[in-house]
Amino acid sequence: MMEQEVRYMKLAIDMAKQMVGQTSPNPKVGAVVVRDGEIVGIGAHMKAGEDHAEVHALNMAGDKANGATMFVTLEPCSHFGKTPPCANLVIDRGISRIYVATLDPNPVVAGRGVERLKQAGIDVHIGLLEEEATELNPFFNHFMKTSLPYVTLKAASSLDGKTATTTGESKWITGEEARRDVHHSRQEHDAILVGVQTIIEDDPQLTTRLPFGGKNPTRIILDTHLRIPRSAKVLNDREAQTLIITGSQVAMDQIEEIQSEYVQVIKLEAESIQIRSLLERMATIGITSIYVEGGATVHASFVKERCFQQLITYLAPKIIGGFTSPSIIGGAGIKYMDEAVDLQTISFEQIGDDLKIVSVLKEG
Numbered sequence: 291m292m293e294q295e296v297r298y299m300k301l302a303i304d305m306a307k308q309m310v311g312q313t314s315p316n317p318k319v320g321a322v323v324v325r326d327g328e329i330v331g332i333g334a335h336m337k338a339g340e341d342h343a344e345v346h347a348l349n350m351a352g353d354k355a356n357g358a359t360m361f362v363t364l365e366p367c368s369h370f371g372k373t374p375p376c377a378n379l380v381i382d383r384g385i386s387r388i389y390v391a392t393l394d395p396n397p398v399v400a401g402r403g404v405e406r407l408k409q410a411g412i413d414v415h416i417g418l419l420e421e422e423a424t425e426l427n428p429f430f431n432h433f434m435k436t437s438l439p440y441v442t443l444k445a446a447s448s449l450d451g452k453t454a455t456t457t458g459e460s461k462w463i464t465g466e467e468a469r470r471d472v473h474h475s476r477q478e479h480d481a482i483l484v485g486v487q488t489i490i491e492d493d494p495q496l497t498t499r500l501p502f503g504g505k506n507p508t509r510i511i512l513d514t515h516l517r518i519p520r521s522a523k524v525l526n527d528r529e530a531q532t533l534i535i536t537g538s539q540v541a542m543d544q545i546e547e548i549q550s551e552y553v554q555v556i557k558l559e560a561e562s563i564q565i566r567s568l569l570e571r572m573a574t575i576g577i578t579s580i581y582v583e584g585g586a587t588v589h590a591s592f593v594k595e596r597c598f599q600q601l602i603t604y605l606a607p608k609i610i611g612g613f614t615s616p617s618i619i620g621g622a623g624i625k626y627m628d629e630a631v632d633l634q635t636i637s638f639e640q641i642g643d644d645l646k647i648v649s650v651l652k653e654g
């Protein structure tokens with residue numbers, strides 16, 4: 291592997307990585323311009339609708355871009371979206387060689403950007419640090435491939451798998467650091483989802499409360515019969531958009547009475563909430579990733595329909611016990627082991643006193 295080129299692509303990847311929670315529904319992208327062994331331009335995409343990474347890097351390079359080499363984590367776009375095509379700009383500014391880590395999975399762009407660069411006589415190299423660059427955008431890649439939001443199930447439990455005591459008490463199971471990590475995940479996802487039972491029991495805010503603030507995800511509450519208490523924080527705190535998902539049985543006057551500038555009720559066609567149709571509906575309103583915080587019944591519905599991509603479990607070194615204490619996944623459960631859901635654990639790390647385990651649903 292060419293260690294200089296690797297160094298420049300790593301810089302582009304690292305810059306993109308810093309834009310976590312900022313660029314959705316666009317991917318995180320980084321770009322570096324190098325001329326005669328000197329970095330003359332760097333840039334990252336910071337917000338959908340604003341300049342792409344290549345534009346920032348090329349603007350910084352100015353005339354030095356002429357005859358220079360560029361490193362970019364994603365194929366330069368070739369379409370007129372909210373911003374003009376980067377491929378044209380790369381050509382106009384005179385880049386003579388470009389390393390593209392990954393092709394763009396967006397069907398509107400896929401391969402066209404690279405084609406245009408080659409036709410203009412630029413020396414194009416594809417695939418440098420492809421894996422690391424692909425890992426920048428799991429949500430974007432999944433959404434482009436399936437047209438459905440990427441779903442993360444999150445659970446916090448004691449070592450014996452309990453999420454609350456027999457009386458429903460749960461504060462707190464995991465410690466401060468693990469709960470801080472949860473807020474980083476909230477910032478990363480477009481939306482956060484809980485069942486109405488969690489609203490009734492915890493009255494959560496479901497906002498991102500990090501030391502430097504951070505984007506609040508859209509709040510999705512599964513509430514088939516519109517049982518949500520009118521005093522709920524998610525209905526009154528005006529901290530984020532709240533979507534209440536109901537079944538077809540809910541009366542229009544009940545819906546009108548609860549809707550406001552910050553609260554929208556989405557009534558699905560079926561009497562009960564089918565997760566797949568919920569995801570299709572969320573995709574139509576531009577939600578590309580959802581962080582499902584529970585509770586057990588909601589988690590069970592996502593598991594039963596295999597409508598999730600990863601499970602993040604925080605295990606606290608505590609024992610709660612009790613047959614009637616709730617565990618992470620509720621629902622009817624399974625009779626036979628061959629019905630169990632097989633995951634692949636991709637990471638585990640200690641966070642404070644707790645263990646964070648990330649497991650993904652096996653493809654296929």
Ligand SMILES: Nc1c(/N=C/[C@H](O)[C@H](O)[C@H](O)COP(=O)(O)O)[nH]c(=O)[nH]c1=O
Nearest residue numbers: 446460462463464492494495496497583
């Ligand atoms: N009880 C625990 C959790 N409990 C999570 C609850 O389901 C609910 O999402 C929280 O109470 C959210 O509250 P808010 O949005 O911060 O106001 N989650 C955790 O990670 N650890 C725990 O110990």
Ligand SMILES: Nc1c(N[C@@H]2O[C@H](COP(=O)(O)O)[C@@H](O)[C@H]2O)[nH]c(=O)[nH]c1=O
Nearest residue numbers: 319335342343366367371372373376396
């Ligand atoms: N963020 C990003 C790209 N994102 C690509 O462009 C699409 C968004 O285009 P627009 O609506 O114009 O912002 C997005 O879906 C993805 O395919 N492309 C790039 O060349 N560089 C960038 O930094």
Ligand SMILES: [Zn+2]
Nearest residue numbers: 342366367376
């Ligand atoms: Zn672009």
